[in-house]
Amino acid sequence: MSEREPTTALVERLREAYGDGLRAVATYDREGYTVHYRDAAVTAAYDDPDLDAIYEDVVLGDVNRGFEETLFDDLGDVEGKLRLFADGTVAHFWPRSDDAGVLVAFDGSVDVAVRTLHGIVGEHYG
Incomplete structure (x- = not known):
């Protein structure tokens, strides 16, 4: 990996892999989030209060998911979650710890490829 900022390299790698289908890339920790990339459709559809709500509900809700790990304990720790919508996909990974992670959105x-995407994120945040 180059000496570039990990998020810059991650956005470039995701754009290379998924092209114009990439809608947004954000990182977060318990203190807040940073949007590193968003396309015109995301910019038009989501204002700051919407992004705040996504962080508070989706991201923090996923992190507080210990019960799922007990249900599927033979599979190991939960490292991410994928949400499939009619017109898009949202992937959320926390490869370093429960306190920080990456949210990636795609159009329909x-x-x-979930394991491929997980690997790309892990290259930069693993």
Whole structure:
């Protein structure tokens, strides 16, 4: 990996892999979030209060998911979650710890290979 900021390299790698189907890339920790990339559709559809709500509900809700790990304990720790919508996919990974992670959104044209995407995120945040 180059000496570039990990998020810059991650956005470049995701754009290379998924092209115009990439909608947004954000990182977060318990203190807040940073949007590193968003396309015109995301910019038009989501204002700051919407992004705050996504962080508070989706991201923090996923992190507080210990019960799922007990249900599927033979599979190991939960490292992410994928949400499939009619017109898009949202992937959320926390490869370093429960306190920080990456949220990646795609439009419906992208066939997200989950393990491949997890590997790309892990290259930069693993």
